Amino acid sequence: MKHCDVFIIGGGPAGSIAGAKLVQAGFNVKLVERQTFPRFVIGESLLPRCNQLLAEANMLESIENAGFQFKGGVAFQTPGKFEIYHFADNLGEAHNSSFQVKRELFDHELLKDAERKGVEVEFESEVIAYDPEANIVTVRTKQGDIERYQAKKVIDASGYGRVLPRLLDLDSTPKLALRRATFCRVEGDIRPADGTDGYIYVDIHGDNDAWIWNIPFNDGITSVGVVCTEEFFQSKNMNESEFWDHIIDTTPAAKARYAHAKKINDVGFLSGYSAAVKKLYGSNFVLVGNASEFLDPVFSSGVTLALESGSVAADLTIKELNGETVDWQVEYEDYMLRGINVFREFVTAWYDGRLQTIFFADDKEPRIKQSITSVLSGYVWNPKNFFVKNSGRAVDTLVSIIEAR
Numbered sequence: 094m095k096h097c098d099v100f101i102i103g104g105g106p107a108g109s110i111a112g113a114k115l116v117q118a119g120f121n122v123k124l125v126e127r128q129t130f131p132r133f134v135i136g137e138s139l140l141p142r143c144n145q146l147l148a149e150a151n152m153l154e155s156i157e158n159a160g161f162q163f164k165g166g167v168a169f170q171t172p173g174k175f176e177i178y179h180f181a182d183n184l185g186e187a188h189n190s191s192f193q194v195k196r197e198l199f200d201h202e203l204l205k206d207a208e209r210k211g212v213e214v215e216f217e218s219e220v221i222a223y224d225p226e227a228n229i230v231t232v233r234t235k236q237g238d239i240e241r242y243q244a245k246k247v248i249d250a251s252g253y254g255r256v257l258p259r260l261l262d263l264d265s266t267p268k269l270a271l272r273r274a275t276f277c278r279v280e281g282d283i284r285p286a287d288g289t290d291g292y293i294y295v296d297i298h299g300d301n302d303a304w305i306w307n308i309p310f311n312d313g314i315t316s317v318g319v320v321c322t323e324e325f326f327q328s329k330n331m332n333e334s335e336f337w338d339h340i341i342d343t344t345p346a347a348k349a350r351y352a353h354a355k356k357i358n359d360v361g362f363l364s365g366y367s368a369a370v371k372k373l374y375g376s377n378f379v380l381v382g383n384a385s386e387f388l389d390p391v392f393s394s395g396v397t398l399a400l401e402s403g404s405v406a407a408d409l410t411i412k413e414l415n416g417e418t419v420d421w422q423v424e425y426e427d428y429m430l431r432g433i434n435v436f437r438e439f440v441t442a443w444y445d446g447r448l449q450t451i452f453f454a455d456d457k458e459p460r461i462k463q464s465i466t467s468v469l470s471g472y473v474w475n476p477k478n479f480f481v482k483n484s485g486r487a488v489d490t491l492v493s494i495i496e497a498r
C-alpha cells in the first residue's frame with residue numbers, strides 16, 4: 094500500500110489546478126492520468142474567470158507565456174440580428190479577457206506546471222476501483238500492475254470518465270434535453286476585420302434549431318461545431334460529415350465565413366454529454382469539473398466550472414488537512430450549485446428563445462448589458478449582479494418588459 098495526502102484522478106484543468114494549489118500549501122499529491130498527454134478534448138473557448146482562478150493558483154503566467162489566442166468577448170448572430178459582448182464592459186470584474194485554446198496544448202501546459210510545482214503525475218495509468226470507507230484507490234499501471242493508494246482525501250477530476258459517479262452510483266438524470274455536437278477544425282476562414290477576430294462567434298441556425306460555435310486559434314485554424322437536439326440531427330437523415338456541411342451551407346454567416354475554408358480533420362461528434370450527480374462530495378472524496386456536473390457548451394462554461402470547483406475543493410481540503418472544520422455542503426456543494434444554476438438558467442433560456450429576445454433587444458440599459466457580460470465572463474457568484482441573485486426571475490422579468498414595449 095502506498096500513501097499520499099491527496100490522490101487526484103485525472104489531469105485535465107480541474108485536476109491540475111487542484112493539485113497545484115495543494116502542493117503549494119505543502120501537501121503531497123499523487124495524480125493519475127489514464128491517457129498520454131497531449132491528448133485531444135473538446136472545449137476550446139475560455140472565460141475571463143478562468144484567468145482569475147489561474148492567477149490565484151500561480152498558473153496564469155505559464156498560460157500567458159504559451160501565447161494562446163486572445164479572446165475579448167462573444168458575439169451572437171442570426172440573419173438581421175447581431176449582438177456583441179465585450180468582456181471589458183462588465184460589472185467591474187477582476188479580469189476582462191481570456192483565451193481560445195487547443196485543449197491538447199492548454200491542458201498539457203497546466204499539467205506540466207502542476208508537475209513543476211511538485212505534483213507527482215503518472216500517465217497511462219487508470220483508476221479502476223475505490224473503497225470510500227478506507228479511502229483506498231486502486232490503479233492499473235501502464236505496465237499492468239495493480240497498485241493501491243491510501244489518501245487523506247480523494248479528488249475525482251476524471252471528466253467524462255466519471256470514475257467515482259460510476260463506481261459509487263452517484264449519477265443522476267440531467268435536467269437538460271439530449272443534445273449532440275458535431276465538430277471539426279478548418280483553416281482558411283474569413284475572420285471579422287473589426288478587431289473581434291479573436292472572439293467566439295455564435296451563429297443561430299434556422300429557427301433556433303441549432304447553433305454553431307466559431308472558435309479561432311492564433312495559427313489560422315478555427316474550431317467549428319454544430320449543436321442541436323438528437324431529434325433535429327436524426328430528422329436530416331445524414332451522416333455527421335454531411336450534416337456539418339449542410340448546416341454550414343444553410344447558415345448565412347457561416348456560409349460566408351467558410352466559403353474558402355478547408356477541413357483539416359474528420360468531423361467528430363459527441364452526444365448526451367450533459368451530466369449530473371446526486372452528491373458533489375462524500376466524507377473522504379470530492380467531485381470536481383466534469384466528473385460532477387456538466388451543462389451544455391453554449392456559454393463555454395465547462396473549463397471555468399472545472400477550474401472553479403478544482404480550486405475551491407483544493408482550498409477546502411487544505412483547510413481540512415490543517416485541522417479546521419469544513420462544511421462541505423455549504424462551502425462546496427451549495428457554493429458550486431449557485432454558480433452552476435446561473436448558467437443552467439441561461440442555457441435553458443437560450444434553448445427556449447427567451448435569451449435571444451434579451452440579447453437582440455434594442456436599447457438595453459447599460460447595467461443590463463454589463464450584468465449579462467459578467468455572466469458570460471464566468472462571474473456567476475457576484476451578488477451585485479441581478480442575474481446571479483435571481484437568475485430565473487431576472488430573465489423572465491426582462492423578457493416581459495421587452496415584449497411589452
Ligand SMILES: Cc1cc2nc3c(=O)[nH]c(=O)nc-3n(C[C@H](O)[C@H](O)[C@H](O)COP(=O)(O)OP(=O)(O)OC[C@H]3O[C@@H](n4cnc5c(N)ncnc54)[C@H](O)[C@@H]3O)c2cc1C
Binds near residue numbers: 104250
Ligand atoms: C460539445 C462540447 C463543447 C464544449 N465546449 C466548451 C468550451 O468552448 N469551453 C469550455 O470551457 N468548455 C467546453 N466544454 C466543456 C469541457 O470539455 C469540460 O468542461 C472540461 O474539459 C472539463 O475539464 P475536467 O478537468 O473536468 O475534465 P477533462 O478535461 O475531461 O479531464 C479529465 C481527465 O481525466 C482522465 N481520466 C478519465 N478517467 C480516468 C481514470 N479512470 N483514471 C485516470 N484518469 C482518468 C481523462 O483521460 C482526462 O484527461 C464543452 C463540452 C462539450 C461536450
